Amino acid sequence: MNFDYNEEQQxxxxxxxxxxxxxxxxxxxxxxxxxxxxxxxxxxxxxxEMGLMGLPFSPDxxxxxxxxxxxxxxxxxxxxxxxxEPYLATVGLGAQFVARAGSDAxxxxxxxxxxxxxxxxxxxxxxxxxRYNLAKVDATAKKAGAGxxxxxxxxxxxxxxxxxxxxxSAKTDKGLSLFMVKKEFAKVKAYxxxxxxxxxxxxxxxxxxxxxxxxxxxxxxxxxxxxxxTALICAEAVGAMKFACDTTLEYLKxxxxxxxxxxxxxxxxxxxxxxxxxxxxxxxxxxxxxxKADSPVDAKDRSRAISAAKIKIADNCRHVSQEAIQLHGGxxxxxxxxxxxxxxxxxxxxxxxxxxxxxxxxxxxxx
Amino acid sequence: MDLNxxxxxxxxxxxxxxxxxxxxxxxxxxxxxxxxxxGREDLLRWHKxxxxxxxxxxxxxxxxxxxxxxxxxxxxxxxxxxxxxxxxLIPFGLSMCGPVIxxxxxxxxxxxxxxxxxxxxxxxxxxxxxxxxxxxxxxxKTKAERQGDHYIVNGQKIWTTLxxxxxxxxxxxxxxxxxxxxxxxxxxxxxxMKTPGITVRPLILMDGGHEVNEVFFDNVKVPAENLIFEEGxxxxxxxxxxxHERMNTxxxxxxxxxxxxxxxxAGKQTGDDGKPLIQDSRFRDRLTRVEVELMALExxxxxxxxxxxxxxxxxxxxxxxxxxxxxxxxxxxxxxxMQAVGPMAQPFKSVANDPDFDEFTAGLAPRYCNxxxxxxxxxxxxxxxxxxxxxxLGL
Numbered sequence: 001m002n003f004d005y006n007e008e009q010q011x012x013x014x015x016x017x018x019x020x021x022x023x024x025x026x027x028x029x030x031x032x033x034x035x036x037x038x039x040x041x042x043x044x045x046x047x048x049e050m051g052l053m054g055l056p057f058s059p060d061x062x063x064x065x066x067x068x069x070x071x072x073x074x075x076x077x078x079x080x081x082x083x084x085e086p087y088l089a090t091v092g093l094g095a096q097f098v099a100r101a102g103s104d105a106x107x108x109x110x111x112x113x114x115x116x117x118x119x120x121x122x123x124x125x126x127x128x129x130x131r132y133n134l135a136k137v138d139a140t141a142k143k144a145g146a147g148x149x150x151x152x153x154x155x156x157x158x159x160x161x162x163x164x165x166x167x168x169s170a171k172t173d174k175g176l177s178l179f180m181v182k183k184e185f186a187k188v189k190a191y192x193x194x195x196x197x198x199x200x201x202x203x204x205x206x207x208x209x210x211x212x213x214x215x216x217x218x219x220x221x222x223x224x225x226x227x228x229x230t231a232l233i234c235a236e237a238v239g240a241m242k243f244a245c246d247t248t249l250e251y252l253k254x255x256x257x258x259x260x261x262x263x264x265x266x267x268x269x270x271x272x273x274x275x276x277x278x279x280x281x282x283x284x285x286x287x288x289x290x291x292k293a294d295s296p297v298d299a300k301d302r303s304r305a306i307s308a309a310k311i312k313i314a315d316n317c318r319h320v321s322q323e324a325i326q327l328h329g330g331x332x333x334x335x336x337x338x339x340x341x342x343x344x345x346x347x348x349x350x351x352x353x354x355x356x357x358x359x360x361x362x363x364x365x366x367x
Numbered sequence: 368m369d370l371n372x373x374x375x376x377x378x379x380x381x382x383x384x385x386x387x388x389x390x391x392x393x394x395x396x397x398x399x400x401x402x403x404x405x406g407r408e409d410l411l412r413w414h415k416x417x418x419x420x421x422x423x424x425x426x427x428x429x430x431x432x433x434x435x436x437x438x439x440x441x442x443x444x445x446x447x448x449x450x451x452x453x454x455x456l457i458p459f460g461l462s463m464c465g466p467v468i469x470x471x472x473x474x475x476x477x478x479x480x481x482x483x484x485x486x487x488x489x490x491x492x493x494x495x496x497x498x499x500x501x502x503x504x505x506x507x508k509t510k511a512e513r514q515g516d517h518y519i520v521n522g523q524k525i526w527t528t529l530x531x532x533x534x535x536x537x538x539x540x541x542x543x544x545x546x547x548x549x550x551x552x553x554x555x556x557x558x559x560m561k562t563p564g565i566t567v568r569p570l571i572l573m574d575g576g577h578e579v580n581e582v583f584f585d586n587v588k589v590p591a592e593n594l595i596f597e598e599g600x601x602x603x604x605x606x607x608x609x610x611h612e613r614m615n616t617x618x619x620x621x622x623x624x625x626x627x628x629x630x631x632x633a634g635k636q637t638g639d640d641g642k643p644l645i646q647d648s649r650f651r652d653r654l655t656r657v658e659v660e661l662m663a664l665e666x667x668x669x670x671x672x673x674x675x676x677x678x679x680x681x682x683x684x685x686x687x688x689x690x691x692x693x694x695x696x697x698x699x700x701x702x703x704x705m706q707a708v709g710p711m712a713q714p715f716k717s718v719a720n721d722p723d724f725d726e727f728t729a730g731l732a733p734r735y736c737n738x739x740x741x742x743x744x745x746x747x748x749x750x751x752x753x754x755x756x757x758x759x760l761g762l
Binding site: 001002003004005006009069072249252253263264266269270272273274276277280281282283284285287288290291308311312315357360361363364367 | 368369370371372373376439648651652655656658659660662663664666667669670672673674677688691692749752753755756759760761762
């Protein structure tokens with residue numbers, strides 16, 4: 001039993017945190033969010049330089065061979081800083097499919113480019129009416145010459161506007177399958193999400209693609225990677241919750257009413273305590289999620305732990321974020337306070353990749 | 368990061384689990400499973416089995432019978448006891464009075480009191496709370512006046528758990544009421560319950576159980592040699608105990624056992640639609656949320672232990688978090704258990720002692736009632752929040 005990061009993990013988490021504190025402070029981030037692209041090539045280059053793109057990929061392709069636990073500290077730092085770069089879409093989702101299901105040739109081309117920071121990806125999967133059901137896909141693919149032709153529409157594709165290559169789920173005669181499609185074959189209707197990330201609805205019309213993994217064998221791979229990505233946003237939530245707690249505590253110690261700091265009021269002290277308890281419980285479950293996300297051996301055990309973590313994280317995202325705003329009073333409602341942006345990210349994490357109710361049902365089904 | 372027990376820790380857990388399985392008497396196991404009230408003999412029987420094995424006071428120094436286990440091993444041991452459903456080790460001697468004597472007692476006091484505590488020959492109770500001093504303990508009024516080589520004690524204690532079966536009581540008493548700081552002038556005194564002038568009056572709780580009492584002191588003559596540490600330094604002694612908590616504040620093992628039990632019998636109950644209740648999504652979701660809460664608490668507890676093992680520091684305010692969450696979970700489990708039996712939660716006891724009266728089911732609602740105490744006792748959960756607020760958050 002050991003809950004510490006090892007020395008390398010700790011050093012990396014610290015350096016990411018330091019870098020983001022310096023170059024990704026709230027005002028700098030605001031400019032990036034307001035920019036046309038909504039992400040920063042300079043930041044992307046720096047994250048690449050720090051080795052974050054290659055962190056979970058094999059040294060064969062220039063990576064460091066890490067896993068979810070190695071990414072945990074990075075994601076916590078991302079949650080603290082409210083990172084809007086398409087890091088999760090690329091490293092946590094898109095390239096994971098290549099790493100886990102791709103051929104040697106695909107790995108070599110794609111992963112090497114990702115590790116070098118030259119390729120951004122997105123996972124185009126969710127369709128209208130599918131909600132959180134990973135198996136519900138209507139998009140189709142059929143053989144066309146040496147490759148495949150994909151038709152379908154995908155919604156809320158995280159990182160779609162910046163993606164160079166999409167991983168797309170579609171059905172063939174043999175069932176649910178995965179394909180890689182280059183951006184020139186995808187029509188993206190881009191938007192900003194509530195939590196200031198970029199996403200889009202993507203239409204594939206006779207889009208050229210290449211098969212990724214086994215035809216008809218996509219579902220277990222999708223489940224595995226969604227579990228992995230869920231573990232990552234659990235860690236991100238923990239970083240965001242920590243910020244929400246710390247900044248609220250600071251506010252209680254400085255804001256004065258009735259001639260005293262409001263932190264002297266027991267009604268507020270107890271609520272503040274409950275926020276920290278929520279954060280600690282969430283952190284525990286994020287540790288569980290990260291350590292289970294790396295064990296593909298027993299898929300049921302893994303998925304059950306991930307769902308348990310997401311239930312707790314979703315509930316505590318709501319609790320911590322709502323209380324953070326309440327204890328800030330009117331100031332918490334304003335766009336100028338970072339805490340309102342943290343509120344929005346936590347609100348979205350609570351229902352990203354399955355809300356508490358979805359995971360309650362999945363947990364019970366796996367029990 | 369590795370959330371699993373190490374090989375050594377797993378081996379230790381298996382050893383403890385195997386030993387309990389072999390040595391926990393069947394009739395005690397059944398009493399616990401049926402939520403029967405345990406008497407003095409039941410409690411001391413298990414105490415003595417552990418004492419014989421040398422496992423009854425793991426945290427004590429080795430020379431006084433301690434086991435030299437680290438915090439993780441102590442945690443494993445206590446949670447395995449909870450998980451197996453052993454009778455509880457009553458903390459008043461082993462975890463409260465004993466450690467106080469070990470820390471503050473004279474060599475004579477150690478020699479006189481520790482063996483009885485260790486071997487389970489002397490049953491202790493705690494005299495802290497008073498009618499006017501609950502959460503505000505320092506306001507206590509029970510007076511001890513020095514007269515020659517004795518103290519004369521007058522006053523009243525309340526909520527004295529198991530006072531009706533105890534041989535001795537350790538008390539906080541006021542030896543000086545002239546001081547402006549209330550924490551000063553309090554002393555820690557050991558009193559034989561058989562001393563003339565002591566009256567124990569039962570306080571029956573709403574579930575009908577007799578656990579707690581009022582204890583009245585009317586000119587009770589206590590030898591001055593029963594004073595622990597210095598006169599007027601009782602508050603220092605009491606505070607020392609706060610940092611000397613047991614490892615199983617969260618009661619995780621016991622809650623795991625209750626959860627498994629609840630799942631089993633909720634599977635046997637029928638929901639309104641005739642299907643097993645456990646398949647009713649509204650019930651099942653509530654159950655799952657408690658299960659997830661318990662998982663989070665267990666990992667949080669292990670994280671704290673891991674930190675303690677590394678730093679060598681006592682747990683501090685973290686224990687308060689475990690107490691808050693642990694008791695909330697215990698209460699949620701008793702509530703769901705009661706709810707699982709639906710209308711059958713209403714029968715309480717048979718008028719004519721019918722042999723086929725379902726005692727187990729009838730025990731679920733009283734147990735729900737009884738467990739409301741958990742968020743009140745041992746420092747109410749509101750007091751625990753005050754502690755975290757002050758010690759951890761600096762508010």
